Amino acid sequence: MTRLRVEVLRDRCAGYANCVDTAPDVFDLDEHDIAVVGAEDYPQDQRGVLERAVRRCPPKAIVVTDS
Numbered sequence: 001m002t003r004l005r006v007e008v009l010r011d012r013c014a015g016y017a018n019c020v021d022t023a024p025d026v027f028d029l030d031e032h033d034i035a036v037v038g039a040e041d042y043p044q045d046q047r048g049v050l051e052r053a054v055r056r057c058p059p060k061a062i063v064v065t066d067s
């Protein structure tokens, strides 16, 4: 089964941290308050929480694709 690739578009991220609130096992903020992703990819059972994080990111900085 394919896995889910998660990317943060750093030039869009505005540090709202909604993603960290929504999926603390996936996202964190770096020292510049830009979101970073903890792993290269994630299993399909994380799709729901990842899609919620996408919806909750105001500048649409999170991209989730099948890898």
Ligand code: SF4
Pocket (backbone or CB within 6 Å): 008, 012, 013, 014, 015, 016, 017, 018, 019, 020, 034, 035, 056, 057, 058, 059, 060, 061, 062
């Ligand atoms: S919710 Fe979006 S803008 Fe906010 S920290 Fe996460 S990726 Fe960045």
